[in-house]
Each structure stands twice: as structure tokens, then as C-alpha cells.
Amino acid sequence: MxxxxxxxxxxxxxxxxxxxxxxxxxINWILGAVILLGVALLLAIFLIWFERKIAGRVxxxxxxxxxxxxxxxxxxxxxxxxxxxxDITPDNADRITYNLAPIIAVFHIIMLFAxxxxxxxxxxxxxxxxxxxxxxxxxxxxxxxLMAGWASRNKYALLGGFRVVSQLLSYEIPVGLAMxxxxxxxxxxxxxxxxxxxxxxxxxxxxxxILPAVFIMYFVAALAEGERAPFDLLEAESEIVAGYxxxxxxxxxxxxxxxxxxxxxxxxxxxxxxFFGGWxxxxxxxxxxxxxxxxxxxxxxxxxxxxxxRATFPRLRIDQMxxxxxxxxxxxxxxxxxxxxxxxxxxxxxxxxxxxLFVVNIVILVVTLKLLGNYTRDLPKNxxxxxxxxxxxxx
Amino acid sequence: MLVQQYGxxxxxxxxxxxxxxxxxxxxxxxxxxxxxPLKNSTYECGIETVGDAWVQFRxxxxxxxxxxxxxxxxxxxxxxxxxxxxxxGLFALVEAIIFVFILxxxxxxxxxxxxxxxQ
Numbered sequence: 001m002x003x004x005x006x007x008x009x010x011x012x013x014x015x016x017x018x019x020x021x022x023x024x025x026x027i028n029w030i031l032g033a034v035i036l037l038g039v040a041l042l043l044a045i046f047l048i049w050f051e052r053k054i055a056g057r058v059x060x061x062x063x064x065x066x067x068x069x070x071x072x073x074x075x076x077x078x079x080x081x082x083x084x085x086x087d088i089t090p091d092n093a094d095r096i097t098y099n100l101a102p103i104i105a106v107f108h109i110i111m112l113f114a115x116x117x118x119x120x121x122x123x124x125x126x127x128x129x130x131x132x133x134x135x136x137x138x139x140x141x142x143x144x145x146l147m148a149g150w151a152s153r154n155k156y157a158l159l160g161g162f163r164v165v166s167q168l169l170s171y172e173i174p175v176g177l178a179m180x181x182x183x184x185x186x187x188x189x190x191x192x193x194x195x196x197x198x199x200x201x202x203x204x205x206x207x208x209x210i211l212p213a214v215f216i217m218y219f220v221a222a223l224a225e226g227e228r229a230p231f232d233l234l235e236a237e238s239e240i241v242a243g244y245x246x247x248x249x250x251x252x253x254x255x256x257x258x259x260x261x262x263x264x265x266x267x268x269x270x271x272x273x274x275f276f277g278g279w280x281x282x283x284x285x286x287x288x289x290x291x292x293x294x295x296x297x298x299x300x301x302x303x304x305x306x307x308x309x310r311a312t313f314p315r316l317r318i319d320q321m322x323x324x325x326x327x328x329x330x331x332x333x334x335x336x337x338x339x340x341x342x343x344x345x346x347x348x349x350x351x352x353x354x355x356x357l358f359v360v361n362i363v364i365l366v367v368t369l370k371l372l373g374n375y376t377r378d379l380p381k382n383x384x385x386x387x388x389x390x391x392x393x394x395x
Numbered sequence: 396m397l398v399q400q401y402g403x404x405x406x407x408x409x410x411x412x413x414x415x416x417x418x419x420x421x422x423x424x425x426x427x428x429x430x431x432p433l434k435n436s437t438y439e440c441g442i443e444t445v446g447d448a449w450v451q452f453r454x455x456x457x458x459x460x461x462x463x464x465x466x467x468x469x470x471x472x473x474x475x476x477x478x479x480x481x482x483x484g485l486f487a488l489v490e491a492i493i494f495v496f497i498l499x500x501x502x503x504x505x506x507x508x509x510x511x512x513x514q
């Protein structure tokens with residue numbers, strides 16, 4: 001089955017009936033938007049079940065297993081419960097901002113689905129500024145959470161909101177730098193073009209083999225961007241109860257919950273598109289439907305790793321988290337960017353360039369880990385010293 | 396072609412914005428509405444709230460946001476550079492290196508000034 005041909009034949013059918021071209025376009029857009037929305041909502045419901053199952057297994061529990069086979073109906077039951085729950089708005093809250101926050105949270109995360117390429121050219125909007133679009137709408141999420149935290153007029157929520165802003169803004173820089181390096185490699189910001197460029201036998205063209213350090217930087221920063229352990233300080237249950245969404249109940253809480261899971265899924269999807277070849281796989285270029293299958297398998301493996309990390313690691317302290325971003329990831333990202341730009345400009349044959357890129361990536365990764373290791377080894381000695389203070393001559 | 400792609404984003408934006416509003420309105424019909432003063436008070440672990448939450452907060456958060464703005468501008472400059480990388484000459488690369496160098500100087504300055512410390 002060819003998805004593109006299906007869409008084209010649908011458009012042709014409508015035009016044959018005699019509907020004017022403008023209306024056909026509009027119908028096409030609305031249909032595409034509704035399909036994307038449906039995919040996003042179904043995914044969210046399935047992801048909640050998937051993550052709960054993984055967390056259960058990691059912690060030697062069964063996870064949901066009562067409602068339906070393997071507990072598959074459980075998220076539907078939860079959604080139904082949340083729909084019919086009483087919705088409490090605190091008397092002190094700023095009503096307009098309080099009610100707008102969950103709407104913006106859902107809005108921004110669903111908008112991100114528009115540019116993700118599910119298969120070759122099977123993408124909501126095949127725009128050539130896909131990466132910028134992702135960054136722009138991704139940044140809207142911290143806005144929604146700050147609004148929620150501030151409008152609740154609750155000290156825990158306010159602290160959670162502030163932590164969201166400082167954490168998500170900081171970690172956006174390593175994520176942006178990782179995207180920048182991939183754009184540098186491919187010379188395009190179109191996500192479909194980036195996925196197309198990673199063909200080759202048995203996934204040898206994937207950027208993760210050429211730029212391993214960039215992928216690791218992206219992955220660590222994405223853990224923080226997705227508000228997941230070990231970086232889930234903004235909803236640290238033991239410190240600030242639940243963070244920004246403490247005063248939310250019923251459907252408004254459900255929207256934040258949904259945004260949280262979809263955010264991780266989108267981050268995994270972007271990781272797969274940038275580093276693991278997106279929809280690339282055997283015969284994917286000929287049969288787009290096969291590309292969709294490969295894409296979803298890869299994204300779910302990626303999501304599994306995210307959930308695995310979340311279920312395994314303890315939480316960091318907030319000063320450690322901020323230092324790690326600004327003093328480890330950002331300098332590492334800038335070094336990688338300069339190294340990749342210079343190597344690409346040398347004009348060597350492509351095999352030599354790729355080998356050189358790989359070596360430089362490994363070197364930068366090893367140097368970073370060595371510095372981190374030295375620091376943690378000397379931690380008892382210089383407890384009062386600042387993290388990685390650069391040694392500069394005093395002016 | 397291009398208009399078609401952005402048209403979908405426009406329609407999608409409207410639908411994605413209206414959808415949560417419609418759902419919230421729908422739950423308004425379904426859910427019970429029995430508010431009372433205790434239920435509607437601020438929840439802070441069951442202890443009575445002391446003082447207002449809208450107070451002056453630490454300037455630390457503001458400092459991080461300020462440094463972030465600098466690096467976000469970097470993204471605006473470097474993304475076009477990265478897209479056009481194959482077509483531009485060595486001179487643009489040197490320019491980009493100088494640009495990143497200036498950024499790094501700013502980062503080191505903030506570092507030395509303890510702006511990156513969470514006190």
C-alpha cells in the first residue's frame with residue numbers, strides 16, 4: 001500500500017466530483033490535521049501503559065494487569081475516570097492563566113507532530129525549516145509550565161515553575177547544538193531530507209556511527225528536556241510534591257500528563273530522525289508503509305531506553321544539574337561544533353572525513369569523561385571549590 | 396507547494412488549540428460541581444498556608460535566562476550558517492569560529508563571575 005498514492009488519489013477523487021480546488025486543499029488539510037491529532041492521542045494512551053509496564057518490570061512489579069489483556073485497557077479506564085472527576089480551581093488562583101496553561105501544554109506538544117517524518121514524505125508538513133519549527137514550538141512548553149506554576153498561587157507550584165524555566169532553557173542549548181551539528185552535516189533543516197541522507201547498507205549511514213558524542217550529548221540533554229529522572233527536579237515528589245501541576249485535577253491534570261508522555265515520544269522521534277536514520281530500513285524507500293513500521297520500531301526502542309533510565313536512576317541535586325549543563329554539555333557542544341565544521345571544510349574524501357569525524361567525537365567524549373572523572377575523584381578534597389573552575393591568569 | 400505545507404500547519408494549529416478547549420468544556424458537563432472553602436484552599440501538604448506565594452524571588456533564575464538569550468541568538472546565527480555551509484567559503488568558517496570564540500569568552504566571564512553557580 002502506498003500512502004502517498006492514497007492521498008493523491010483521494011485529492012483526485014474530490015476534484016473529479018467537482019469541488020473547487022481551494023476547498024479540496026482545505027479538506028485535505030483538515031483531514032491531515034485530524035489524522036495527526038488521532039495518532040498523537042492514541043500514542044499517548046499507549047505510551048502511558050508502555051511506560052508503566054516497563055517501570056513495573058524494572059522495579060520487580062507486574063505493572064497494570066487487571067483491566068483487559070495485559071492491562072491494555074487501563075489507560076482508557078484512567079482517562080474515563082479523569083473525565084468525570086470534579087475539577088477544583090483554588091480560590092487564590094489567577095483564573096485565566098490557570099485555565100490557559102494546560103491548553104497551551106497540549107497545543108505545543110501536538111503541534112510538534114506536524115513535522116515528524118513517519119516515512120519518506122509521509123509527513124504532516126514537509127517544510128524546510130523543520131528543526132527551527134521543533135525548537136520554536138518545543139520552547140512553548142516551558143511557557144505553559146511557568147504559567148501553571150505562577151497562576152496556582154502555591155509555593156510548591158511556584159518553585160516548580162521556576163525550576164522548569166531554568167532547567168528547560170538551559171538544556172535547550174545542548175539539544176540545539178546537537179541539532180545544529182546534524183544540520184551542518186546534511187546542509188538542510190528539513191527533517192525528511194535529514195532522514196533521507198542516512199541511507200546505506202544495514203544502517204551504516206546513520207549519523208550515530210559518525211557522530212557518537214553528539215548523540216550522547218543529545219540523549220542526556222533530552223532526558224532533561226523531557227523532565228525525566230535523573231533530571232526530574234521540576235516535579236520532585238519528595239521536595240516540592242508535584243511541582244507546577246500540584247493544584248491541577250481532573251482533565252486539566254490529564255492534559256499535563258499527556259503532554260509529558262508525548263514530549264518524551266517526540267524527543268525519541270527526533271533522536272531517531274537525526275541519528276538513527278528515521279524511516280530508513282530495507283526497502284523503505286520503495287514502500288513507504290514499511291518505513292512507518294521501521295520508524296515506530298526505532299522510536300519505541302528509543303522510548304524504552306528513556307523509560308528504563310527513568311526507572312533506574314536516582315535524582316540529581318539542582319546545583320549539580322545546572323552545573324552539568326553549563327560546564328560540561330555546553331563547552332562540549334561548542335567544541336564538537338567547531339571540530340565538525342573544520343573537518344567538513346578540509347575537503348578530504350568522504351570516507352576519510354567520516355573516519356576523522358568519528359575519531360574526533362571519541363576524543364572529545366573521552367576528554368570530557370576524564371575531566372568529569374577527575375572532578376568526582378577529587379570531590380572530597382575541594383568540597384567548597386566551584387565545579388570545574390577554569391584556570392585563567394588573573395588580569 | 397510551500398503554501399500547501401504551511402496551510403496544514405495553520406489548520407492544525409487551530410484544531411490543536413480548539414481540541415483541548417472542547418474537551419474541557421465537555422468535562423464541565425460531566426463532572427460533579429460541589430466546591431467548598433476548604434477544598435478550594437491552596438494545597439501545601441495539609442498545613443495551613445503562611446504568607447502569599449507571589450513574592451520576590453531569587454535573581455539567580457533571571458541570570459540563567461539572560462545567559463540563555465545569548466546562546467539562543469547564537470542558534471539564530473549559526474543555523475543559516477550550517478544550512479549554507481557547502482556553498483560558502485573558508486572566510487565564513489573563520490567568521491563562525493570568531494563568533495563562537497566571542498560566545499566562549501562570554502561563557503567564561505559568566506563562569507568566573509559565579510553566574511553559573513546555584514547558591
